[in-house]
Amino acid sequence: MASERVTLTVADPDGDREVVLSSPNKLVWPDAGITKAELAEYFQIVSGPFLAANGNRPVSLERFRDGVGSAGSRPDGFFSKNPPKGTPDFVDAVTVTYNSGRRHPQIVLNRPSAIVWAAQMNTIVFHPWASLATDPDNPVELRIDLDPQPGTTFADAVTAAHTLREVLREAGLEAFAKTSGNRGLHVFAPILPEHEFLDVRHAVIAAGRELERRMPEQVTMNWWKEERGERIFIDFNQANRDRTMAGAYSPRALPRATVSTPVHWEELDGLDPAAFTVRSIPARLEDVGDPWVDMQANPGRIDTLLDWWERDVADGLGELSFPPEFPKMPGEPPRVQPSKKVAAHWDENGDPVDA
Template sequence: MASERVTLTVSDPEGDREVELSSPNRVVWPDASTGSETDGGITKAELAEYFQVVAAPFLNANGDRPVSLERFRAGIGSDGFFSKNPPKGTPDYVDAVTVTYNSGRQHPQIVLNRPSAIVWAVQMNTIVFHPWASLASDTDKPIELRIDLDPQPGTDFADAVAAAHGLREVLREAELEPFIKTSGNRGLHVFCPIEPTHEFLDVRHAVIAAGRELERRMPQQVTMNWWKEERGERIFIDFNQANRDRTMAGAYSPRALPVATVSTPVEWDELDGLDPQRFTVRSIPKRLADVGDPWARMQENPGRIDTLLSWWERDVGDGLGELPFPPEFPKMPGEPPRVQPSRAKKD
């Protein structure tokens, strides 16, 4: 039996475009009921509708840059996989750019520049969108400094909020203006718009410098320890998210979690007492209509990472050097042994 299909008319800057959507009634989030007329769960068609509504702020934050698609063929209960390269049959309204990965290998990667391309990604069963920090015009130089505040066991979202406020002070002292969003899960993502003058390794060093400064000020609340066994009940400052081809869920991207939470930009004065679980695929359209997009003007006044890099050099002079890279990376210059401390002691 042929799969059920519908044709959606999507408004692009170039004009209306028809995009086919197969299995529109497939339930993506079975447990996302709100007691409304759609209380059978959120379907693929409803997800496509969501992205048409939020297309402008979504593209403002995630468009014109390489993006990895996290796809789930049968909804959030199925196994997910990442799709970076344009698959066979990708339509011509979905753009691509050649990027260089950490191994030195080069390959085209998907770029989303119009609403129809986002709906196509939904047709490909994408739930989570993971954009790079650099634009398609120069994929080697980030336009954002990104820091992931990741609650560890024994901590919660309120602890991440306290860390975020402290981090904001540090970044402002470094002459950067931070913006913030929920991760869609338990943590927070802090972004600073920056001029694209440095490559990823430099930006990583700037993030490490900021994280170390925050750790000095809040040693009981945050940690830069890469190894989980050393983090304790603290918020982990995930400096490795600043690396090339390391991404986090984009602004207004849903998460593959039971209540269909969305990674949501917020104002700083919203943070205290915030419940990130209330930002969902069903609630975000009304939020945008009521309060607008807190990130609408984020890229208007990018800063520079010079001050943070001077902090990095200061710390290197004081004996604080490179930190571990993710396991899939090649061995990097100056990197300490890539082995967890307890195993190193046994050896």
């Protein structure tokens, strides 16, 4: 028996467009009672600020054929980066270079109908690059993920974010904040697209090290979990090419249908990020607008942060660990947990040697 299908009329800038939505009554978030049709409606309502933050960028779609499931279950999702077979012509694409050197088309969302199509494809989480489709090799944002570790809370991440804002201002950058949609906090700073991803990563590391100097008991740059303790982890690796986080106004695959939500700095203290959901965000936009509406109006430069990076390198602080799927990078420390490292098995460049 064929599944139920409805045709939605979506208002695009160039005119109305019809998008077919199958199984509109399927529960995407059973605990919240939110259906696929309601998710598609949400994307139409928030399409303006959503596209301002995530449009015209390579984006990965995190898709869940069976929805999120109830609390205590683990949703079965997968990532789509390349346009799948049958992608309509109102969904754009751009060829990007991955860390392996491989080049391939990646999805780009530029109009409301494309977001609704993604919902039809069972997309819940959108992961945009920090660069634009017009120049995918040079980020337009410096991104820092403040990730609470066991024993810490969202409030601890807020405290760190306020100090990080001061650090970035000293470096000539204006910071913007959003909830992760889970326990963490994301701090973005718009930048001119003058540097490629590795340079921006080094700028993030420089900012993180300065934050760590000011809050050594509260934050950490340690890549290995066994060394982090009860501190907020400054996830510098989210600045790498093809490493992404949930975009602004993207739902999360969590039972309460929480949303990664831009916030004003004065809102942060005492904020409950769980209050931002697929059902509450439309009213919030009506009440307070989009806190990121002027985010790209005055992008800054990362020159000062790169000077800090070079200063730290001269002081003996060099490259930090890369994610495991990356090729071995110059100057990278050994890819082994400190508790398992046997010095004799690694050379001075961090490469393994025969025992």
